[in-house]
Amino acid sequence: MSMSILSKLRCITVDVTGTLLAYKGELGDYYCMAAKAVGLPCPDYKRMHEGFKAAYTDMAKQYPCFGHAAKMPNIVWWRSCVRDSFIRAGYEYDEEIFEKVFKRIYSSFGSSAPYTLFPDSQPFLRWARKEGLIVGIVSNAEHRYQDVILPALGIYQGSEWDFGVFSGVVGVEKPNPRIYEIALERAGNIAPQETLHIGDSMRKDYIPAKSIGMHAMLLDRFKTSDGENWRKSGAVVLPDLVAARDWLSKEEKVASALV
Structure with a gap:
């Protein structure tokens, strides 16, 4: 029987800096x-x-x-x-x-000036929500990301994401796995095995999310040497959110794609 990876998920959580947006200039x-x-x-x-x-x-x-x-x-x-x-x-x-x-x-x-949104970010988040997934943002950031910066870049709660867990607001930060547990609670106590976290750091995103039983994927948008090492260690590493969408949508004959 073939099933897409997507059909096994109920929730996707996403990191912000390096995943949805980048710093502009120096x-x-x-x-x-x-x-x-x-x-x-x-x-x-x-x-x-x-x-x-x-x-x-x-x-x-x-x-x-x-x-x-x-x-x-x-x-x-x-x-x-x-x-x-x-x-x-x-x-x-x-x-x-x-x-x-x-x-x-x-x-x-505290404004959108120093940040640039990757062109695939908004379409990916909207697509995930249209597919019926709950979308959460998990970031080591303060409240201005949630209240000002993301909305100013066109990433709104209710149209691109459902809930946010920001370290400055909840008082827990990555790589503490507790921040991912809080995300699962906010999503409506969804099981970790029904959730995928997407980020750009092995230490802060991949390892802690996996440690509580979530699925995880890393983006290597800038083709770094880290990306190569992550692949060697067995992580799913993709160049951008367009590739992530394709990967999530493809039919899998085996049920072990996310294990």
């Missing part, structure tokens, strides 16, 4: 624009990038999930992270100037 572009707007010289891109990486890692360790457990407001978390990024890059501004620069950076990253 971090330095946005920090430079904000500095120039208040009459400051453009900070060095490389130093800014390194500074941000270190500052973000530290903040995420100290106050995980964008300060969720500490009940830290989102803007306070980011203010501290951005200030530390500048300091590490060798730039110390006085309070008034910093506040002006920060507000510009914060509003840029």
Whole structure:
């Protein structure tokens, strides 16, 4: 008997960054624009990038999930992270100037400006929902992804997705498998074996989803060396969501395609 993989699923969960959308330009572009707007010289891109990486890692360790457990407001978390990024890059501004620069950076990253939606994202999500699947978004992101950024890019709750699990909102982040358990609960307590998670990270998407019994697939949109290693380890790795749709729709003679 032949069955499509799709017919065995009731729910699909999808990661956001690298899966549905990508960053546009470089971090330095946005920090430079904000500095120039208040009459400051453009900070060095490389130093800014390194500074941000270190500052973000530290903040995420100290106050995980964008300060969720500490009940830290989102803007306070980011203010501290951005200030530390500048300091590490060798730039110390006085309070008034910093506040002006920060507000510009914060509003840029809270808008759709720094992101670009992959052209196959919206059609894929709509197709999955039309096929009767419940579609969820699972992301290490704060509430602005849910409330502002995704809608501004044309990805709306109710037309492209049914529920979202965002780390800054629920207080759990990938690779903690608990975030996937929360997704199954939100989907209506759907069994893990009836759910497929699609992401772009072996560590944050594939391994934790599989660990609770979900099916998982990885996208390698930029043909990385990681993609090759993922394939060798036995993961289903596809180039984009068009290929994912084809893979889900094809008839399988064997029932082991998703095992």
